[in-house]
Amino acid sequence: MTIQHKMIEARPAPKNTVGPLAWLRANLFSGPVNSVFTLLGFYLLYLLLVPTIEWAFIDADWIGTSRDDCSREGACWVFVNARIGQFIYGLYPRDEIWRVNLTFGVFAVLIAWLAIPRLPFKRWVALATLVVFPLLAFVLLYGGLFGLPLVQTHRWGGLMLTLVLAVVGMVGALPIGIVLALGRRSQMPIVKSFCVVFIEFWRGVPLITVLFMASVMLPLFLPTGVSVDRLIRAFIGITLFQSAYMAEVIRGGLQAIPRGQEEAAAALGMSYWLRMGLIVLPQALKMMIPGIVNTFISLFKDTTLVMIIGLFDLLGIVQAALSDSRWLGFSLEGYVFAAFMFWIFCFSMSRYSQYLERKLHTGHKR
Amino acid sequence: MRDNKNKWLLLTSAAALAVGTVSMASADTLDNTLERGTLQCGVSDGLPGFSAPNDQGEWQGLDVDVCRAVAAAVFGDSEAVRYISLNAVERFTALQSGEVDVLSRNTTWTTTRDTTLGLNFTGVTFYDGIGFMINKDLGVSSATELDGAAICVQSGTTTELNVADYFRANGMEFDPIVFDTSEQTVGGYEAGRCDVLTSDSSQLAALRIQLSDPDQSVILPEIISKEPLGPVVRQGDDKWFNIVKWSLFAMLNAEEMGITSENVDEMLESDNPDVARLLGRDGNYGEAMGLSADWAYNIIKQVGNYGESYDRNVGMDSPLQIERGINALWTEGGIQYAPPIR
Numbered sequence: 001m002t003i004q005h006k007m008i009e010a011r012p013a014p015k016n017t018v019g020p021l022a023w024l025r026a027n028l029f030s031g032p033v034n035s036v037f038t039l040l041g042f043y044l045l046y047l048l049l050v051p052t053i054e055w056a057f058i059d060a061d062w063i064g065t066s067r068d069d070c071s072r073e074g075a076c077w078v079f080v081n082a083r084i085g086q087f088i089y090g091l092y093p094r095d096e097i098w099r100v101n102l103t104f105g106v107f108a109v110l111i112a113w114l115a116i117p118r119l120p121f122k123r124w125v126a127l128a129t130l131v132v133f134p135l136l137a138f139v140l141l142y143g144g145l146f147g148l149p150l151v152q153t154h155r156w157g158g159l160m161l162t163l164v165l166a167v168v169g170m171v172g173a174l175p176i177g178i179v180l181a182l183g184r185r186s187q188m189p190i191v192k193s194f195c196v197v198f199i200e201f202w203r204g205v206p207l208i209t210v211l212f213m214a215s216v217m218l219p220l221f222l223p224t225g226v227s228v229d230r231l232i233r234a235f236i237g238i239t240l241f242q243s244a245y246m247a248e249v250i251r252g253g254l255q256a257i258p259r260g261q262e263e264a265a266a267a268l269g270m271s272y273w274l275r276m277g278l279i280v281l282p283q284a285l286k287m288m289i290p291g292i293v294n295t296f297i298s299l300f301k302d303t304t305l306v307m308i309i310g311l312f313d314l315l316g317i318v319q320a321a322l323s324d325s326r327w328l329g330f331s332l333e334g335y336v337f338a339a340f341m342f343w344i345f346c347f348s349m350s351r352y353s354q355y356l357e358r359k360l361h362t363g364h365k366r
Numbered sequence: 367m368r369d370n371k372n373k374w375l376l377l378t379s380a381a382a383l384a385v386g387t388v389s390m391a392s393a394d395t396l397d398n399t400l401e402r403g404t405l406q407c408g409v410s411d412g413l414p415g416f417s418a419p420n421d422q423g424e425w426q427g428l429d430v431d432v433c434r435a436v437a438a439a440v441f442g443d444s445e446a447v448r449y450i451s452l453n454a455v456e457r458f459t460a461l462q463s464g465e466v467d468v469l470s471r472n473t474t475w476t477t478t479r480d481t482t483l484g485l486n487f488t489g490v491t492f493y494d495g496i497g498f499m500i501n502k503d504l505g506v507s508s509a510t511e512l513d514g515a516a517i518c519v520q521s522g523t524t525t526e527l528n529v530a531d532y533f534r535a536n537g538m539e540f541d542p543i544v545f546d547t548s549e550q551t552v553g554g555y556e557a558g559r560c561d562v563l564t565s566d567s568s569q570l571a572a573l574r575i576q577l578s579d580p581d582q583s584v585i586l587p588e589i590i591s592k593e594p595l596g597p598v599v600r601q602g603d604d605k606w607f608n609i610v611k612w613s614l615f616a617m618l619n620a621e622e623m624g625i626t627s628e629n630v631d632e633m634l635e636s637d638n639p640d641v642a643r644l645l646g647r648d649g650n651y652g653e654a655m656g657l658s659a660d661w662a663y664n665i666i667k668q669v670g671n672y673g674e675s676y677d678r679n680v681g682m683d684s685p686l687q688i689e690r691g692i693n694a695l696w697t698e699g700g701i702q703y704a705p706p707i708r
Contacts, residue, residue: 067685072578082421091423154450216456219463310411310451320419320451323412324426325685329576331549 056336067327079330080337083321087337090157090312096149099140100160107133107167115352117359130171137164153231157312159341161231165238165303165313170296172239177246182276184251195247202244208305210237215309234306242299249295253288254280286360293353297346314338395467395599395606396656399440404448407433408466411451414572415680415688416472416492425449429470431675432491432597434668435613436468439652439661444668458483461600468610469598472568474524479598488611490596492680493692493701495589496528497567499574502584504561509588513538518551518560520544528591529564552576566593571686589692609655616662618704619644620671622695627670630663643707651707662707672702 016022028038059074062081070076080087089097110129113119141164144150156164183195202210214233222228257280265275285292307316318334321327399405409417409429417427425433425447434444452460452471461469462484473479474494475487498517500506509532519526521544533540543560545551552573555563565573567589574580597614599607620626623641625633633641642648645666646659653659669675673695677683681690694700 086419086421086423091419094423152448154448212455216459219459219465222463307411308453310453310456312411312451316411317419320412323414323418323572324420325414325418325572325575325679326420328414328572328685331576 067330070330075333075336076330077333079321079327079333082327086158086321087314087317087341088159090161090317091155092157092160093149093151093155096143096151099143099148099151103137103140104160104163106136134171153229156231158317159314161306161311162300162303162314163345165234165306166296166300168235169238169242169299169303172235173242173246173295173299174292176239176243177250178281180243180247181250181254184247185254199244199247202241203248207238207241207302208308210241211305211309230309230311234309234311238299238303238306242295242302245295246292249288249291250284252291253284256287257284289353289357289360293349297349300346300349301342314341395603396440396609399467403441404446405433405437405440405468406448406450406466407436408452408457408460408469408471409433409449410471411453413472413569415568415684415686417449417451417470426679428491428675428679429472429595429597431617431669431679432470432610432614433468435617435665436610438664438668439609439613439616439657442658442660442664444664458485458598461485461598464600467599467606472595473598475594475596484601485598486601486607487596487598488607489614490594490702491614492568492595494566494568494593494595496525496532496564496591496593497570497589498586499555499563499565499570499583500561500586502582506586509586509590510536510538512540512562514540515562516541516543516560518543518545518554518563520548520551520565521546524591525564525566532590548573549576568595568680568688571680571688575685605656609657612655612707613665614672615704616644616665616707617669617672617675618695618702619707620662620666621673622697622704625666625671626674627667630666634663640706 012018016025029035055074057074059071060077061070061074062077064070064078065082067076067079069078085094085097089100092100110125110133113125114122114129119125139145139148141156142151142153180195180199183191184199186192186195211234214237215230218228218233261279261283262275265279270278303313304315306313307319312320315338318338322331322334407430409425409427412418413427413429415427416429417425420426430449433447433449437447438444440446450460450466452466452469457469457471457473458479460466469485470491472492472494473487475490479485480487498509498512500512506512512533517529517540519529519542526542526544529540529542541560543554545554548565548569551563551565554560556577563570563573563583567585570585574583574585577583597610599610619640620630623633623638623644625641625644630645634645634647636642639648643651645663646652646661650659652661655661670678676690676693680686680688690698690700692700693702696703
């Protein structure tokens, strides 16, 4: 009997367990039943994908200026092409589009700065994003100051309006939501009951009703000659509505923090706001990321409801374009384009939240 | 108890008063509009041929031309319009609350709307009505031959009721196939779920274009209901009512006199007294409305006469190709008729 004192060298895995063939066998053809289902799945995929690709790419028409340039055998992307400016900027004056581009350019840089971990001055950039940027965006988009021509909000539309609504809704809803959530957990009866009533009221009505009331009923109750801009009405409606949802997401997160954390902070002599700001909220917000992003994504998609109050968001402007008598009958192309744009934004939000979760993961993940 | 009751009574009556006063909002629309510098015009959220933004983002259509005509009459500039797109439900509120000065949104003139909503219809821009579209191969040439047909119709519209009335009145049977949106209705017709598609005749043409083979379908000549579409203003401001009313009449009169946007400058020299009165060379008919003497000249020069607007937006020069039919002038077999300017 020999005793080996050395570890046996690691050997490569057997041939039939590595490589694509083995993967296929293990995952797709591990038995007769699975093999049949795999083949059936591939067949269904084939039935679905081939006509889709043929419609969207092979038979599609890309170049042209009018509906006569479309053969109508496949998709007519000429329609989307001719309208792309409108889909993105709405009815915004063509000469002033640089203002929209600049606004969203600055916004993208600020967000990227905050998102990329290596860059310095995070605190200042965050401050600029929250305080300076909204003012800058207002001046640039609305104008009327510093010699910029006024662009009234009824000319805003398309993707630009969708983004403005979503960003305002998110930026407004998060702080209000935090305050409401803290208020609901408070011991003070008036604060608590106000928050409970507020949250339950706004959660109890559909967003479409809120917008509808804001657009149909509100003007009747305002004094003569006073009219609130439709966009402002939509901002207020969406922000209040979403803050109620946000409050419940945040309350859920707060409840997951053990009571001992707050008590320990109190034992150190911290005030309520210090306890919340330094101990409880940082831990809670981290755990709430999936919930918050979920609310954001649904908010982003809910913005399409402003269509019913006559604002042309991305979907609204696509629908309006469909009713141009020169471009009748391309609804499928229009809706596919709108869906694709929405998917891009929602998917990137979702990816960013997953990245954030991994980055902030400090052992809470279960 | 009694006290409480009184308090509630007071509150509700105060609220009712508040609502009541609102309908009298902005008594002098002309002054407000002049001060603002733009006309606020309520249009649809997209209806082929009547109001829809084009590739350049400019609003176009028959309803839009009414807005432009009023702006041309008031400001001498047909571009001084702010278009506010309204859906079917909020359109009257927007007008009542003063959010728009004119509502030009394919609105059917009915007794209820004219008498109970505090609104006035200023005229008829388009005599619409329900029509039928049918596959050529069926060889049907009149709606009276449609007994037993399966008919695709959009739900929740007055079309559904009107079709039922028509078939009952003619002692015929039909099988309604109801869809939610116009796109689905077209899809159902194309898939052969029904033999006939019904809708307002103004929209049938737009639906027909969306078919994969438009030439295979024909629109039957019968119009089975009355749907006069026209601009609407608030009640209680007769000056403004007159302006909107006569803006449309000016377009109709111009067509009758043969004045177009192209020849309007030559027509200024015309000896015809009617033309001279319309274009403000003889007498000042604009003054009584609070407008300048060349109000009608501006409308015709910048927007065109009614026929031009019709052809450009829904008629033969547009993709919709709707025949003039009863929308032709009274002199040409239609019923479009405007009082004389005198």
